[in-house]
Amino acid sequence: MGRQVAIVSAGFSEHSSKRSDVNMPELVNEAIINCLKKVPSLGLKDIDAFVTGNMPAFEGANMPELWSTDWMGARNKPLMRVTTGGTTGGSVAIAGYYHVTAGLPGIDTVLAIAYEQQSQGDTSVGLASTAYGEISILNTLGIDYDSLSRILSAGAAIGVAAYQATNYMSKARITEEDLARVVVHNRRNAAKNWWAHLKMPDLTIEEVLDTPYVQYPLRYGMLCPASDGACAMLFTTEEKAKDMCDIPVYVNGVASVANESAVLGYDGSGSAQTDPSAQIGAMRSSELAYSQAGISFPRKEIDYAEVYAPFPNQELMWLEKLGLFEETTAPEMYKNGTTALDGDLPVNCSGGVNSTNAIGASAMERPAVAALQIMGKADNQVPKTVHTSIGHGWGGSLNLCTLMVMSDEQKRKWR
Amino acid sequence: MSKLTQRKSLDYIKKEYVRTRTMPGSWYLSSYKFKFNIAHHQPMLEKLKEKKLIANQCSGCNRVFFPPRLVCGQCLVKPDRWVDIRDTARVATYAIAYLKNAETGEVEEKPMVLVQHDGADTCSIAELAPGVNVKDTYIGMPIKAHWSETATGGLMDIEYYDPIEDDAKDVK
Ligand SMILES: [Zn+2]
Numbered sequence: 001m002g003r004q005v006a007i008v009s010a011g012f013s014e015h016s017s018k019r020s021d022v023n024m025p026e027l028v029n030e031a032i033i034n035c036l037k038k039v040p041s042l043g044l045k046d047i048d049a050f051v052t053g054n055m056p057a058f059e060g061a062n063m064p065e066l067w068s069t070d071w072m073g074a075r076n077k078p079l080m081r082v083t084t085g086g087t088t089g090g091s092v093a094i095a096g097y098y099h100v101t102a103g104l105p106g107i108d109t110v111l112a113i114a115y116e117q118q119s120q121g122d123t124s125v126g127l128a129s130t131a132y133g134e135i136s137i138l139n140t141l142g143i144d145y146d147s148l149s150r151i152l153s154a155g156a157a158i159g160v161a162a163y164q165a166t167n168y169m170s171k172a173r174i175t176e177e178d179l180a181r182v183v184v185h186n187r188r189n190a191a192k193n194w195w196a197h198l199k200m201p202d203l204t205i206e207e208v209l210d211t212p213y214v215q216y217p218l219r220y221g222m223l224c225p226a227s228d229g230a231c232a233m234l235f236t237t238e239e240k241a242k243d244m245c246d247i248p249v250y251v252n253g254v255a256s257v258a259n260e261s262a263v264l265g266y267d268g269s270g271s272a273q274t275d276p277s278a279q280i281g282a283m284r285s286s287e288l289a290y291s292q293a294g295i296s297f298p299r300k301e302i303d304y305a306e307v308y309a310p311f312p313n314q315e316l317m318w319l320e321k322l323g324l325f326e327e328t329t330a331p332e333m334y335k336n337g338t339t340a341l342d343g344d345l346p347v348n349c350s351g352g353v354n355s356t357n358a359i360g361a362s363a364m365e366r367p368a369v370a371a372l373q374i375m376g377k378a379d380n381q382v383p384k385t386v387h388t389s390i391g392h393g394w395g396g397s398l399n400l401c402t403l404m405v406m407s408d409e410q411k412r413k414w415r
Numbered sequence: 416m417s418k419l420t421q422r423k424s425l426d427y428i429k430k431e432y433v434r435t436r437t438m439p440g441s442w443y444l445s446s447y448k449f450k451f452n453i454a455h456h457q458p459m460l461e462k463l464k465e466k467k468l469i470a471n472q473c474s475g476c477n478r479v480f481f482p483p484r485l486v487c488g489q490c491l492v493k494p495d496r497w498v499d500i501r502d503t504a505r506v507a508t509y510a511i512a513y514l515k516n517a518e519t520g521e522v523e524e525k526p527m528v529l530v531q532h533d534g535a536d537t538c539s540i541a542e543l544a545p546g547v548n549v550k551d552t553y554i555g556m557p558i559k560a561h562w563s564e565t566a567t568g569g570l571m572d573i574e575y576y577d578p579i580e581d582d583a584k585d586v587k
Binding site: 014016018020021022133136137138140142144159162165167187198200203207208213214215216217221260267269270 | 425426427428429430432433434437440442449451452453456460478480482483485488507508509510512513527529531535536537538539540549550553554569570571
């Protein structure tokens with residue numbers, strides 16, 4: 001029997017390809033100041049515990065939580081680091097939720113912080129190191145290193161995304177134009193969001209299709225950037241939240257589900273997920289989180305969605321796998337404006353991961369934006385009233401999905 | 416079009432930051448040793464010398480793993496049954512990597528194909544025959560293993576996969 005948890009605030013640092021004016025702790029501090037500024041009644045002494053996370057190998061700084069302690073205000077307080085690859089931010093947010101819902105004595109208000117300063121290190125080395133163990137066993141089985149290195153060539157994530165794109169495109173019978181439409185949707189939204197990275201207010205589909213392939217069927221103009229940035233979220237109990245802000249956002253369901261990784265599989269044995277766009281993990285995580293939140297008809301009950309989509313085909317895929325659209329109908333929804341800012345189900349109005357990707361922070365920015373949309377404080381606020389929203393994350397060994405379902409009223413069935 | 420002009424054509428609103436001090440550094444890491452069990456691969460590698468393919472099957476869910484797997488993640492059971500699988504397969508998924516050749520400096524198209532053997536439930540990395548244009552491939556395309564002349568007992572004994580005639584009725 002957990003306690004009801006509420007989100008009272010969320011903050012961001014400015015995102016850019018090279019934040020050359022700050023170092024890592026300073027970047028983290030920027031997001032925290034932005035987050036706490038929105039809750040004037042809260043002092044540093046009122047925060048009881050901290051959860052933090054990034055991918056240390058991407059920046060080349062081991063144990064960054066120790067370096068940043070004083071910049072987070074976490075000195076002499078419980079501090080925990082969570083690192084789960086692309087879902088780091090989502091896992092940090094869920095850990096923050098667990099801290100509060102557990103009901104430990106003296107731990108009511110928890111600050112969750114996720115960040116990444118990719119310009120400091122080499123992300124492709126960090127990604128390769130996570131896949132190397134699996135790759136080297138295939139090498140011992142007799143597959144030459146040349147064909148294995150292709151998987152690592154453009155970074156492990158895009159290799160998998162390209163497979164997902166081929167499968168999804170052949171399943172939904174769409175063209176690259178449909179992918180480019182998603183990119184334009186994201187980048188134009190990003191232009192209205194002060195902290196986003198790739199702000200392109202005048203981008204057109206033709207401009208995206210004019211760029212060369214990086215990995216067929218994905219073009220240079222469709223890829224996510226590598227950003228520096230941080231995000232912070234404040235979790236607290238139901239009772240305290242009411243004193244801190246006008247519209248507390250209640251967390252009604254969380255889930256973090258992994259499935260067998262596509263492409264490489266386990267132990268060099270290939271993957272039993274022969275369709276990389278099947279994403280059973282995402283389907284399971286949505287089932288779990290929706291049942292906790294008491295949502296039976298996601299398409300009707302959810303008003304806003306933030307999904308973790310570095311590549312446009314993934315945005316279409318996740319929206320279907322999370323139960324928001326019927327299979328293969330998502331491209332049509334981008335055509336008819338359902339997912340636009342003033343549409344029926346706005347999606348990724350912050351610009352999404354496609355426009356801003358500070359890896360460790362990305363999966364937390366999704367629930368953070370989704371929560372701010374409910375409060376009515378988001379930077380690219382949707383005109384309609386948002387009652388229920390979701391924030392999704394993807395990563396781990398390319399198979400882990402995190403999901404957070406938020407609402408402006410408490411709805412937990414099992415309470 | 417060069418990459419620089421690309422970046423320009425996709426220009427975005429950019430802010431200049433005042434630089435803080437930067438110190439170069441690097442991680443000098445020791446070499447790592449990754450451990451993996453290969454005992455369950457031996458029967459398959461032996462059979463490859465006879466140009467035959469076998470895979471192991473989980474007794475819990477009947478899934479067939481090629482290459483063999485040590486444990487079935489769905490049932491937490493060690494697959495112990497050995498089954499024959501065919502050397503015909505289907506393209507499960509594909510993509511093309513665009514890589515710069517280190518010597519000539521030209522960008523080359525390198526196909527990355529995953530195939531699923533008939534009779535197996537997993538897909539694995541493979542090469543298509545040199546003459547095949549990977550953009551003509553499609554998901555579900557039937558292919559057949561082309562064996563090297565002397566089999567040595569390794570996955571490289573299948574040099575590449577040849578396309579074969581598609582007798583499926585539902586192909587456009
Ligand atoms: Zn099994």
